[in-house]
Amino acid sequence: MLSPSPPSLPSAPDxxxxxxxxxxxxxxxxxxxxxxHEANAINATWALVPPIQRYALLxxxxxxxxxxxxxxxSDFGESDPL
Numbered sequence: 001m002l003s004p005s006p007p008s009l010p011s012a013p014d015x016x017x018x019x020x021x022x023x024x025x026x027x028x029x030x031x032x033x034x035x036x037h038e039a040n041a042i043n044a045t046w047a048l049v050p051p052i053q054r055y056a057l058l059x060x061x062x063x064x065x066x067x068x069x070x071x072x073x074s075d076f077g078e079s080d081p082l
Contacts, residue, residue, distance in 0.1 A: 021042075025066045025069070027064070
């Protein structure tokens with residue numbers, strides 16, 4: 001009798017995927033990431049994306065918006081306290 005094949009180990013997080021997810025601006029960017037990388041690799045990396053970025057991506061997807069990563073207080077006419 002053949003022994004069952006061992007379960008596959010989860011993929012290690014890919015630093016390139018992490019960088020791409022953290023810099024994604026909208027659902028189109030995420031779709032492009034999904035087309036370039038395997039689902040298992042993306043799922044393994046998703047947990048390492050900072051929560052604020054994950055929530056921003058979910059929010060952008062729900063409202064078909066964009067995330068502007070490079071904005072600061074001066075872009076809104078306010079002085080930056082730091």
